[in-house]
Every structure is written in C-alpha cells, then in structure tokens.
Amino acid sequence: MQLLTIETTGASASVALSDQEGNLTLEISSDRMNHLQNLMTMIQSVLEKRSLQIGDVTAIAVSEGPGSFTGIRIGVSAARALAQALSLPVIPVPTLQSFVYQEPSGENFIVSPLFDARRSQVYAGAYRLANPDEREELASDGGILPVVEGKAWDVREYLARLAEEADREVRFYGDGTGAYEKEIMECIETLAGRGIRGSIAKPEHRFQRADSVGMLGMERMIAGKMVNYGQVKPVYMRKAEAERKLEEACQK
Amino acid sequence: MKQQILTLAIESSCDETSAAVVRNGREVLSNIISSQIDVHKVFGGVVPEIASRHHLDNINQVVDQALLESGMTLDDMDMIGVTYGPGLVGALLIGLSTAKAFSLAKGIPLVGVHHLQGHISANYIEHPDLEPPFLALIVSGGHTSLVDVSGYNEMKVIGGTRDDAAGEAFDKVARVLGLGYPGGPLIDRLAKEGNKDAVPFKRVYLEKGSRDFSFSGTKTGVLNYINSEKQAGREINKADVAASFQQAVMEVIVGKAVEAARDLGRDKIVLAGGVAANSCLREMLTEACHEQGLKLYCPSLLLCTDNAAMIGCAAYYRYQEGLVDDLTLDAVPGLPLGSV
Numbered sequence: 291m292q293l294l295t296i297e298t299t300g301a302s303a304s305v306a307l308s309d310q311e312g313n314l315t316l317e318i319s320s321d322r323m324n325h326l327q328n329l330m331t332m333i334q335s336v337l338e339k340r341s342l343q344i345g346d347v348t349a350i351a352v353s354e355g356p357g358s359f360t361g362i363r364i365g366v367s368a369a370r371a372l373a374q375a376l377s378l379p380v381i382p383v384p385t386l387q388s389f390v391y392q393e394p395s396g397e398n399f400i401v402s403p404l405f406d407a408r409r410s411q412v413y414a415g416a417y418r419l420a421n422p423d424e425r426e427e428l429a430s431d432g433g434i435l436p437v438v439e440g441k442a443w444d445v446r447e448y449l450a451r452l453a454e455e456a457d458r459e460v461r462f463y464g465d466g467t468g469a470y471e472k473e474i475m476e477c478i479e480t481l482a483g484r485g486i487r488g489s490i491a492k493p494e495h496r497f498q499r500a501d502s503v504g505m506l507g508m509e510r511m512i513a514g515k516m517v518n519y520g521q522v523k524p525v526y527m528r529k530a531e532a533e534r535k536l537e538e539a540c541q542k
Numbered sequence: 543m544k545q546q547i548l549t550l551a552i553e554s555s556c557d558e559t560s561a562a563v564v565r566n567g568r569e570v571l572s573n574i575i576s577s578q579i580d581v582h583k584v585f586g587g588v589v590p591e592i593a594s595r596h597h598l599d600n601i602n603q604v605v606d607q608a609l610l611e612s613g614m615t616l617d618d619m620d621m622i623g624v625t626y627g628p629g630l631v632g633a634l635l636i637g638l639s640t641a642k643a644f645s646l647a648k649g650i651p652l653v654g655v656h657h658l659q660g661h662i663s664a665n666y667i668e669h670p671d672l673e674p675p676f677l678a679l680i681v682s683g684g685h686t687s688l689v690d691v692s693g694y695n696e697m698k699v700i701g702g703t704r705d706d707a708a709g710e711a712f713d714k715v716a717r718v719l720g721l722g723y724p725g726g727p728l729i730d731r732l733a734k735e736g737n738k739d740a741v742p743f744k745r746v747y748l749e750k751g752s753r754d755f756s757f758s759g760t761k762t763g764v765l766n767y768i769n770s771e772k773q774a775g776r777e778i779n780k781a782d783v784a785a786s787f788q789q790a791v792m793e794v795i796v797g798k799a800v801e802a803a804r805d806l807g808r809d810k811i812v813l814a815g816g817v818a819a820n821s822c823l824r825e826m827l828t829e830a831c832h833e834q835g836l837k838l839y840c841p842s843l844l845l846c847t848d849n850a851a852m853i854g855c856a857a858y859y860r861y862q863e864g865l866v867d868d869l870t871l872d873a874v875p876g877l878p879l880g881s882v
C-alpha cells in the first residue's frame with residue numbers, strides 16, 4: 291500500500307508518499323506559487339527517495355480546497371490524470387480539516403485554519419480530533435469533529451462564532467493569520483476572557499502540507515471514501531467573480 | 543523501428559477543451575472538442591476563471607472519449623502533445639498539468655506545442671501533399687499574423703497586429719450592432735445580405751512596406767459612423783455596415799498576405815486560425831491567389847477552430863526533430879512563435 295498525496299492549495303506545494311507501516315516521505319517546494327512547474331518532479335523525487343516507481347503507488351490523495359483557485363486546479367487535474375492513467379482510486383481530502391493532523395495531540399485543541407480570500411473574507415472552519423471514546427461513531431470522517439462550519443466567511447463573523455463555540459484551546463493556521471492578525475489577536479483576547487487559551491501556530495506548522503493531508507487521506511481511505519477520477523471535484527467555496535456580478539445584476 | 547507513432551494531444555488554451563489521437567502526424571483517429579461558447583455568451587466574452595473551471599470539469603472525460611473513439615488506450619500512446627502557450631494561463635495549465643501526469647504515469651515523451659504552430663499544422667492534416675516552405679496567414683480571435691514557414695519547426699513571424707486582432711475587432715463591432723458574441727460568424731452571416739461598398743471604412747495599411755496590421759482605426763471608424771448616423775436620426779442598415787466593415791478588414795489582410803508571399807518568393811499561402819472560417823476572407827483570398835498564381839491551402843471548418851488534432855500533428859513533427867520537453871514545462875501565456 292503506497293499513498294501518494296498532492297497538496298497545491300497554498301503558497302508552497304508539497305507531496306507525500308506514505309504507507310500503513312508508518313513510512314513517510316515528504317517533499318516541500320521552496321518556490322512559492324510555482325506548482326505547475328514543480329509538481330511532477332516532486333512526485334518523482336519522493337518515489338526515488340524510497341526506490342519506488344510510479345506504478346507502485348496504490349492510491350492518490352489530493353487536497354481538494356479551499357485555497358488558491360489555480361493551485362486547487364493544478365493538484366486536482368494532476369491527481370485525476372494520474373489516477374486515470376494508472377487506474378487508481380482517488381481520496382479527495384478537505385484542506386481545512388487536514389489541519390487536525392498538522393501537530394500531534396489534536397484532540398486537546400481546536401484547529402482553526404483561515405485562508406485569505408481578500409476583502410475581509412476568509413475560507414475558514416474550526417475542527418477537533420475526536421477523543422478515543424468519541425471516535426468510534428465518527429470513524430467514517432477520520433474522527434474529526436466540526437466546531438465551526440468550513441466555508442467562505444466574513445472574517446469578523448467567523449471569529450465571533452469561533453469565540454462562542456470554542457470549549458478548549460484554539461490554534462490558528464493558514465495565510466489568513468498574516469492578513470488578519472489584528473482580528474485574530476482580538477479573538478484570542480476574547481477567548482482569554484472566557485479562560486480559553488488561543489495562539490497562532492508556529493511558522494513550521496502554519497500552512498497546509500501534504501503529510502497532514504495524507505494522514506487524513508489515509509483515514510478516509512480506510513473508511514472507504516475513495517472515488518473514481520471522474521468524481522474528484524475541486525472545492526472552491528466561492529463562485530467566479532463574473533458569475534457573482536451577473537447574479538447580482540439579475541437580482542436588481 | 544516502430545511502424546507507427548501514436549500521439550495523444552491536448553488543447554485547452556482558450557475556451558475549447560479538446561483531446562485527439564493522431565497517427566503518424568497526419569492521420570486523425572479522433573478529435574473531440576468540448577466548446578464553452580454557450581457558457582461565456584452571457585458574459586459577452588471569455589471569462590478566464592470560468593474557462594479554467596470548465597476545462598477542469600471536462601478534460602478527463604474529453605480524453606476518455608478521444609481514446610474510445612480512436613479504438614486505442616492510453617497504453618498504446620507513444621507520446622503526449624500539449625499546447626503550452628500562448629493563451630489564458632489558467633486555461634493552459636489544465637491541459638498541461640493533465641498531459642504531464644500522463645507522461646509521468648506512462649513514461650512517454652512530453653512535447654509542448656505553440657498554439658499557432660498547431661493552427662498552421664491543421665493544414666498538414668487537411669492536405670496530404672502540403673509541405674514547407676510556404677507563407678502562413680493566421681487569423682483568429684487573438685491573432686492576426688503573417689508567418690514565413692521554412693520548415694516544419696522553422697518559422698518566423700514577419701507581420702503581426704499592433705493593436706486589436708481581427709477577431710477582437712469583429713467582436714466589438716458585433717456588440718455595437720447588437721448581434722451578440724462571438725462576432726466573427728455573426729458579422730459574416732449578416733454581411734451576405736449587405737452591400738460591401740455601402741460605407742467606405744478606412745483601410746489601414748500602416749507605413750509603406752509594413753507587414754503589420756492595425757484594426758483599431760477601422761473599428762473606431764465603424765463606431766463613429768454608427769454614432770453619427772444615430773445622432774442624425776437616420777436608420778442604420780446593419781447588413782451594409784457589417785459587409786463594409788468586413789470588406790475593409792479583409793481587403794487589408796488579403797493584400798498584405800499576397801504581397802508578402804510574392805516578396806518572399808513563396809508560391810503557397812496557407813490559411814489558419816478561427817477566422818479562417820470566414821467566407822468573405824476565403825473568397826477574397828481565393829481570388830487574389832488565383833490572380834497571382836499562388837496556391838492556396840485552407841483547413842476545413844472543423845480544423846479552423848481550436849482543436850487537439852492540430853496540436854498532435856505539430857507535436858509529431860517536433861518529436862521527429864527531437865524537440866521533446868521535460869516535466870517542468872510551464873504554461874507561457876505570451877509565448878512568441880518561432881522560439882523553437
């Protein structure tokens with residue numbers, strides 16, 4: 291069993307190759323936003339490091355979004371075409387939820403990734419890894435408990451909701467932590483008022499990465515959440531600007 | 543040596559998602575084109591983000607259909623040909639990312655193709671006897687170019703547009719006349735009912751000896767004419783305007799193409815690109831070539847549009863000369879032609 295994981299929704303692309311024995315090879319691009327150029331050679335490189343061939347891969351996990359629209363498309367198109375050519379199943383992985391595997395002991399705190407969607411908007415959601423006793427019933431979803439729904443939010447609205455719902459330590463992730471640092475610091479203060487700790491994740495854990503996407507992918511694969519290449523859909527969480535404008539104009 | 547080379551080709555530079563299987567460069571086994579024209583019509587032009595989304599939605603199915611229709615599988619393919627520029631970067635990358643994944647998965651060569659080299663190559667498919675050298679006239683939504691083609695992979699752009707491409711000018715005029723989008727075929731159809739000599743719109747030849755084109759002056763002339771007629775309270779004969787505008791544009795294009803062929807000593811003119819479907823252009827060019835003793839080659843209407851078969855043909859001739867790309871091939875939205 292070899293799971294190849296592709297993550298291209300953020301500023302730097304990453305690729306992971308993992309198996310059920312706990313072997314993991316990770317490649318993170320040092321180039322920013324150069325996914326189209328780098329992705330295939332990164333895949334070759336993780337295979338080489340483990341002395342494997344592309345034909346040894348048994349399933350492909352892909353970070354489905356949200357994130358950069360272009361990035362999502364590069365990853366999804368590559369995953370689909372590899373699966374099409376190699377007759378492999380694909381495991382689409384929700385990018386926001388993958389953050390529960392970004393750091394160990396995920397059941398002790400709530401992860402809150404925020405991706406900058408500009409104009410005071412974020413793609414955000416809050417999640418927690420279920421405790422072993424909560425896990426059984428949630429196993430089909432990788433044992434993830436949603437705290438705040440993942441979608442396109444107004445940043446203040448989202449943070450207000452999070453401050454209300456949080457019942458334990460909160461950690462913030464994603465490029466939204468830079469763009470909306472002020473708003474997040476205010477939220478951390480509100481949480482502190484309720485006796486709840488809040489912090490921004492360390493830079494090395496802050497952004498989406500193929501190893502955590504792959505861990506959730508593995509959970510989902512075991513739960514049978516595999517699809518055919520034709521069923522892998524990008525998750526943009528937002529319509530194209532021209533479409534929104536047209537709809538607004540029609541409503542007037 | 544292998545008896546045959548099979549190419550899977552992919553094209554996604556603008557608003558058509560296309561895949562084809564081509565044998566030995568010129569024999570098309572399948573050529574599937576999924577057009578987004580209806581999607582973009584409501585916006586009056588191609589919206590890049592929407593085009594990218596549709597390419598992604600369609601591409602794998604289009605490839606499956608191309609393989610199915612050719613009676614081949616991906617395992618039978620010897621190489622992958624793909625458009626890597628020019629075009630919309632978000633659209634190009636869907637085809638390119640897919641092509642690269644196929645190349646890696648199957649361990650077969652990847653050949654990147656310039657979109658216009660593809661358009662020129664459509665004529666090799668159409669005309670089994672055609673070989674370089676010749677003069678190519680490319681007229682499409684985004685390009686109006688004269689290209690001196692001295693070999694399958696040797697070509698030099700000797701004239702291009704300095705402002706709007708012919709296709710863009712057609713879209714603008716069609717919009718002002720209330721005809722809709724895309725403008726080229728709509729103006730062509732309406733012009734058949736009009737008088738091409740009704741309004742003497744400006745013919746822009748630029749400085750003497752120039753092989754470049756400029757259509758913005760002619761376009762502005764049409765817009766000004768329509769405005770002044772409206773202000774004077776006169777009814778506009780749309781068919782006459784369409785016919786006169788089309789005549790003004792095509793007269794310049796045909797005149798420059800024929801002159802360039804004569805100057806360069808080429809005895810063949812090859813027409814290519816989406817606007818090559820325009821009946822006025824075809825008629826005028828046929829007549830002019832006949833007068834000058836030049837042989838004219840035109841692709842069929844299907845091969846005029848953006849399609850993957852033409853990319854597969856171009857890729858084959860690049861492969862023959864060892865022009866193979868590696869997996870880092872990037873999309874180049876402003877790729878110049880002739881940068882072999």
Ligand SMILES: [Zn+2]
Pocket residue numbers: 657661682815816847848
């Ligand atoms: Zn074209």
